[in-house]
Amino acid sequence: MSRYTGPRVKVMRALGIELPGLSRKSIADRPHPPGQHGGRQKRISGFGLQLQEKQKLRMNYGLSERQMRRLMTDAKRSRGAAGEKLAELLERRLDNVVFRAGFAPTIPAARQLVNHGHFKVGDRAVNIPSYRVRVGDVVSLKRADKPLEIIRLNVAEPSLTRPEWLSWDEANLRVTVTHLPAASDVPFPIDLQLVVEYYAQRL
Incomplete structure (x- = not known):
């Protein structure tokens, strides 16, 4: 199911970024992750960084994991950089x-x-x-x-x-x-290479 119906600000706080496609609200008042220990700095692994970047795209554009995999497959089949093509397909x-x-x-x-x-x-x-x-x-x-x-x-x-x-x-x-839109048209900071790396061993 692609539609997310949970608390949107909580998602943005967990990812540490405002996602304009998900919510108009801001996390400026509570920029730390949700939870009792949200204020603590945690070391994120390489896989964790890849997952985080992928989740930014998935949550902002409101897609299921299956939809993301299909788009990534289409992006890899096209000419040019897969990450930039993925951003183009999402914006379109x-x-x-x-x-x-x-x-x-x-x-x-x-x-x-x-x-x-x-x-x-x-x-x-x-x-x-x-x-x-x-x-x-x-x-x-x-x-x-x-x-x-x-x-x-x-x-x-x-x-x-x-x-x-x-x-x-x-x-x-x-x-x-x-x-056609470019990768720079994604309305929030995103490392598309990490998204490509996340799916490299999953497609």
Whole structure:
């Protein structure tokens, strides 16, 4: 099951980083790990570092381990660096595009909107959150003339600055994919090489 329903801030505290796709909340007030002994400094093994980086991606984009393995397999089959390709594939998911465009405050919220059929790609309605957008695709509201109140509020105050690989059309409430995203477009610090190393002996 890909949907995580537990405490989101607790996850971010455990990983020591704010994940904008998971929650709008901050861990600034409690930056230490959760638990009675969370304030203690722990030595992390090499495997622990690899696992931590992988979990950052998995939790931010809301994927199951099976989905992550499939994406990593696709990334390894492509030309170029597997880590950079993995980041590209994650950013190209429709639920992430809806989030990065500012239609939703988080990726879980974006996934719900996509599942409920509020968006279309080009002229075709798409309700599959994992749908992979391509260059030239236009993602827009199915009913742009009557957007939901929550969508209007989110568009007015997006969680993140819209990435430059998405061209925003405010008049029509739609975005166009101008080019493929890069690894630098992941909205938090991540060591992709450690993620590749984690899966090197597991695929």
